[in-house]
């Protein structure tokens with residue numbers, strides 16, 4: 001099984017590097033360019049290319065480092081060595097060994113990734129005029145991410161370890177169920193607990209925009225508790241808007257960057273899209289679908305782990321041992337890679353459904369199209385992605401497809 005897993009991992013790597021290459025090249029056909037030039041300029045295409053290509057080699061180096069860490073933990077037995085060492089130090093406390101194992105792996109990974117985050121999230125984002133952070137605030141942001149991330153991985157890691165330990169037969173059912181419950185809780189708790197840690201937000205001022213939003217929601221019988229403006233401009237110039245909460249306690253969040261760059265009609269069009277997601281229950285469907293996929297993943301993982309134990313060339317102990325986490329990450333990484341085009345295909349369908357709803361609600365395809373054009377320009381989007389990249393990685397249809405949907409829309 002060790003050889004088979006290693007081989008599968010190598011195949012995944014070959015695919016990843018081919019995809020990286022295709023993503024660099026993009027769609028070079030003249031037909032695609034002609035279509036794009038109906039709405040954009042050559043300059044727009046070039047900037048999108050440049051932004052998506054920047055740091056190509058550095059991202060490969062970063063990938064190679066991550067790969068070597070995972071491989072040495074799993075195939076060279078370093079995970080087991082670390083666990084044995086921690087067991088001695090903690091006088092055989094399973095609980096402490098688990099926490100320390102997760103903390104050490106997470107911290108090493110975070111520290112190694114930090115220079116790459118600095119390059120991608122600070123230097124490049126400044127170079128392309130997105131980031132509004134100075135170095136101190138960037139460091140504070142990363143410290144926050146570290147603490148919150150550590151808290152998150154310890155919680156999920158321990159949860160997983162104890163489910164695996166105490167439910168030897170039924171964990172393949174319990175893990176997906178727990179993930180669905182956790183997903184539902186998080187979707188409610190996130191705006192209440194996490195958003196305030198990063199953002200200041202205030203209620204939208206009375207005015208024509210607020211009136212238009214309220215009319216739109218009333219028309220769709222959506223009761224909302226409030227509309228908030230989030231201070232994204234403190235961090236970056238990226239734009240976004242979203243709905244949160246369930247039932248009667250719904251809130252709308254708009255990035256201040258969105259208000260700055262878009263007309264009221266365009267903002268209403270964006271909200272129409274979000275209402276589409278709400279109306280078709282996309283969020284709940286996504287959480288349930290992920291649960292089902294996770295269930296299939298658990299069955300396959302259980303089988304692979306059992307087969308690995310037969311000759312046990314990877315020095316595995318129990319599936320719930322902390323030292324089994326890296327091999328579980330490796331197996332799940334493989335399965336996730338295979339699942340990625342399926343999940344993105346479904347997500348693109350949801351997005352198209354939401355786009356259609358926005359067009360039906362507003363009956364304003366001009367604002368829809370101008371929003372798409374502005375958003376692509378503001379975010380320096382890649383306008384000519386390679387079709388295979390779009391199929392594999394894109395959770396949203398590419399800009400031109402969304403514009404075409406609006407052009408062909410008839411009420």
Ligand SMILES: [Zn+2]
Pocket residue numbers: 273277351354
């Ligand atoms: Zn959407």
